[in-house]
Amino acid sequence: MLAALEACGAGPHLPSAPAAATRLPGDIRDVVAIDEVGDATIVLARERAVVVRGGAVAASIAHGWRAGATIAALDGEGAWAVGVGDDGRLYRITLAGELEDITDRFGVAGVHAIAAAGTTTVFALPDGIAASTDGVHELRAQTTAPSVVAVSGSQIALGGPRGVEVWDLAGHQAHTYPIAATAVAFVGGRLAVATRDAVFVEHDGTLARLPITATQIAASNARLWILGDALYALEGTTLRRSTTTPPHGARLLASPNGDAFLASGTGIDRISLDARVSDPAWQAAVAPVFARVCAHCHLPGGDAGIDLSTAASWRADRDELVRRVIVTRTMPPAGTDLSQADRDALARWLKP
Numbered sequence: 007m008l009a010a011l012e013a014c015g016a017g018p019h020l021p022s023a024p025a026a027a028t029r030l031p032g033d034i035r036d037v038v039a040i041d042e043v044g045d046a047t048i049v050l051a052r053e054r055a056v057v058v059r060g061g062a063v064a065a066s067i068a069h070g071w072r073a074g075a076t077i078a079a080l081d082g083e084g085a086w087a088v089g090v091g092d093d094g095r096l097y098r099i100t101l102a103g104e105l106e107d108i109t110d111r112f113g114v115a116g117v118h119a120i121a122a123a124g125t126t127t128v129f130a131l132p133d134g135i136a137a138s139t140d141g142v143h144e145l146r147a148q149t150t151a152p153s154v155v156a157v158s159g160s161q162i163a164l165g166g167p168r169g170v171e172v173w174d175l176a177g178h179q180a181h182t183y184p185i186a187a188t189a190v191a192f193v194g195g196r197l198a199v200a201t202r203d204a205v206f207v208e209h210d211g212t213l214a215r216l217p218i219t220a221t222q223i224a225a226s227n228a229r230l231w232i233l234g235d236a237l238y239a240l241e242g243t244t245l246r247r248s249t250t251t252p253p254h255g256a257r258l259l260a261s262p263n264g265d266a267f268l269a270s271g272t273g274i275d276r277i278s279l280d281a282r283v284s285d286p287a288w289q290a291a292v293a294p295v296f297a298r299v300c301a302h303c304h305l306p307g308g309d310a311g312i313d314l315s316t317a318a319s320w321r322a323d324r325d326e327l328v329r330r331v332i333v334t335r336t337m338p339p340a341g342t343d344l345s346q347a348d349r350d351a352l353a354r355w356l357k358p
């Protein structure tokens with residue numbers, strides 16, 4: 007399909023994907039990375055980190071950042087928001103807005119890029135990479151310092167001006183692509199590479215150029231977000247153009263639950279696709295809470311096995327939602343916080 011699209015040459019007629027934007031609070035500039043843990047969004051910027059919860063800024067921490075990732079918690083409970091400081095050290099950012107220096111837990115110094123998937127975390131170092139599948143054991147490999155890294159399952163991608171190498175976690179080099187990468191990502195186990203003027207996705211062992219003008223990529227679950235003259239979403243082999251108009255000079259960042267963030271001089275917008283836009287009241291009241299609190303379990307194919315990602319599913323399951331979220335308060339389950347303000351917002355939509 008990708009190759010076929012490319013072959014037809016003339017501007018492709020892509021299906022359009024309805025998108026909705028929700029503005030994050032706080033006037034945050036120069037965004038470096040965005041982490042998400044439970045109901046919290048942690049924005050790392052050049053000069054501070056901001057924890058956003060329940061639609062408000064819960065904490066702001068003065069510190070400089072160069073990278074960040076949401077990693078599997080080293081104590082085995084859920085996820086941690088981790089930032090790489092401009093001092094090259096690794097910090098966990100707690101939801102209360104405290105910094106915990108975890109550099110020595112990984113024994114890495116001079117980190118300049120980080121990527122995580124499942125329980126695996128990969129660091130780009132001045133003289134190569136370090137990767138850990140469990141926060142305890144570590145693979146080290148010396149190589150030309152990659153400027154960008156990505157991880158998926160047992161594959162690691164290392165990219166830079168000289169090309170992209172894909173390794174397996176045992177340290178064996180599997181593939182080299184001679185293409186100057188500005189970003190790498192994996193989507194559905196396939197490699198995606200952005201260069202200064204195009205985006206490529208691996209297809210049967212070769213990189214196929216997407217037939218659009220784009221230079222930024224970010225993987226969210228099974229979706230690859232692509233930013234260029236428009237914001238695109240690639241799922242499987244289906245490429246769609248979103249209805250969002252990206253702000254000038256926007257930077258694209260992914261959210262683990264399938265959304266994207268567009269950060270620009272005017273602020274940060276969370277972009278959600280599809281059915282969620284069909285019902286404006288649901289979109290305004292429920293979608294932001296769903297995205298922050300429920301999505302990582304209740305997306306299609308999610309852990310709960312119950313899709314609550316659309317207004318239609320909320321209408322169909324209304325009685326059970328009222329019972330579980332408002333009456334018995336057994337959802338979200340213990341371990342996931344739902345603020346009173348968020349619970350009230352859901353209640354207003356569920357019982358108008």
Ligand code: HEC
Pocket residue numbers: 295296299300301302303304309310311312314323326327330331337338339342344
């Ligand atoms: C950590 C994962 C997780 C999160 C977060 C979570 N849920 Fe659930 N949810 C589950 C699981 C697992 C089930 C199925 C087992 C059960 O019913 O307890 C479930 C079941 C439900 C049900 C029952 C559906 C039915 O038809 O039986 C509702 C309603 C529900 N969740 C709503 C929510 C809402 C609303 C949120 C966010 C405010 C949320 N959940 C967040 C895991 C989660």
